[in-house]
Amino acid sequence: MIALDPDIPPGRQRLPLQLSSRAETGWQWRMDGKPAGRADRSSRWLPQPGKHRLALVDAADVELDAVSFEVRALRGRR
Secondary structure, eight states: OEEEOTTSOGGGGOEEEOOSSOOOTTOEEEETTEEEEETTSOEEEOOOSEEEEEEEEOTTOOEEEEEEEEEEEOOOOO
């Protein structure tokens, strides 16, 4: 679960996508089935409210690992 803070500008709430070890050639991130960057480079994802699935795929587009999570938007202060 990730909660967005309405007091922080959206651009400052980007999340880093990074491996805990070195990426092999051609590995990529997929967010909800769409390309989200190369795994061997620094990528930052702008969270959007809803349920998501982040996957790591190899050069042959074989899924190596994946995680599902939800982003919630908090209401602004009144």
